[in-house]
Amino acid sequence: MEMLSPTPPTVSQRLHNYLDLIRWSRPAGWLLLLWPTLSALWIAADGFPGWHLLVVFVLGTVLMRSAGCCINDVADRDFDRHVKRTVNRPVTTGRVGVKEALLVGLVLTLVSFGLVLSTNAMTVYVSVFAVLITLIYPFAKRHVSMPQAVLGVAFSVGIVMAYTAVREQIPPQAWWLLLGNLFWVLAYDTEYAMVDRDDDLKIGMKTSAITLGRWDVAGVTSFYALFLLCWAWALSGEELGWPWYAALAVGALQVVWHWRLIRHRERDTCFRAFTQNHWLGFTLFLGIVVSLLLQR
Template sequence: MDTAPSAAPTCTQRLHNYLDLIRWSRPAGWLLLLWPTLSALWLAADGFPGWHLVVVFTLGTILMRSAGCCINDVADRDFDRHVKRTVNRPVTSGRVSVKEALLVGLALTLAAFALVLTTNALTIYCSVFAVLVTLLYPFTKRFFSMPQAVLGVAFSFGIPMAYAAVNAAIAPTAWILLLGNLFWVIAYDTEYAMVDRDDDLKIGMKTSAITLGRFDVIGVTSCYVLFLLCWAWGLWSLSLGWPWYAALVLAGLQVVWHWRLIRHRQRAECFRAFTQNHWLGFTLFAGIVLAFLLQNAGL
């Protein structure tokens, strides 16, 4: 059951609670969604896709990640009170009621959907599927041994949506990139789950960190490698040139750094690895953008 604060919060306190609910002070979460989505936009358009789509997908990514936080916190409110890292989340601590969190999540989802309505029918259909997977994900932690794979689908579906928005069709390359991105999500969310593994074992939560057990570090590292291999394979035929290959090398070096961070399974280092993943996504995005800039300039 929810616990109510002793006094009604002021408007400022309520706003602060809502911003805390959507993790406004922690942008790493929506950056993890943004970079592969923007990469897909550039790839689908063979360069800059236009400001309309950039704005739609950037704002849509932020809104949907925020809505996902609301849904997740409502679904996990009884579990979060037993986990050190999440015990003070707004819904669990009673600072935001379940009804408020659901209303905020609904408002954010409708705002994101309004943005998608400015694209085309295929993108709209894809967005409906993405929302359904987002709603499903928090509950898979009760019965599915690898819920991070479900999160991977939700976090990766911006890729086919980007192709659909640009071309009103989804190229085979999009599905290869989605598969690779799914491996990336499993990698970084397993690092996240490694932070809470002891608490999750006590409360019966299922996570990839628990499922992989002593093979967690090699599992995470393997998923990173599969991610980069899928993207290298998917973009091989585009001949993007040295900026893309340089980005792959830099991304590979970051994978080595992540392995060094998590190899001793220390909570702080695993959490640090998770929070720094957006730099890996940005590296690949920057390589793609630079490659198209040089190609389109005839260099």
């Protein structure tokens, strides 16, 4: 009997697959990147940075996070089919081919790079480093005990770029903000890894949740505390006033709430904790924006 070739996807189906590939329906990922980057941009500019830089960093953040999803799904396609949460990803199921996914990621990266070219040379150089870290991260999960630290660097480079775009230099304040953000990534991505721990152990994937073991909840809580402490120290000389301190207090309350969500290590509540992290970033960003407005 003659075998019938599969029907090629329609334009609508292809578009749906691409949007699924870049997690368009799940904006929590790019919000986690966006809020610390915009916070750094506002601090570096001592207020509103102007529409040009705002558009560059908002679009660049969304595009690069989407490109990172393409690269990650290609790298993890043989692992994802063994993990409950990722078994239906488009590359794993074959709805999007490997070359196709890489092409989408390349196009998104080039568009993002084009936006960076409208800033200055120093920011362009830092963006190249950001792309390299994005490429390295998916493979760190095979060799690094806490690959979330590599992700933390990738998710924090936007902070440095904000300073180079505005000031064309990287002051110590930027490094403190980067360090704090790295701790935040360790916190929320460990919550994420706690969701998949059973599956990751079976397939030999390395994650911070596995490395920390029974100290995972204490580790996550400590990472959150270090995040807030680093940012409080970094911005202590800015005299931001009560809105900033109120934001830190609300942020600390959110950390307590996260501890309550993850303390029993249940899959659903750990995933909920991860997906709600962007509110912590937004809280600190709002505190910075309002404080700078009141200074004027």
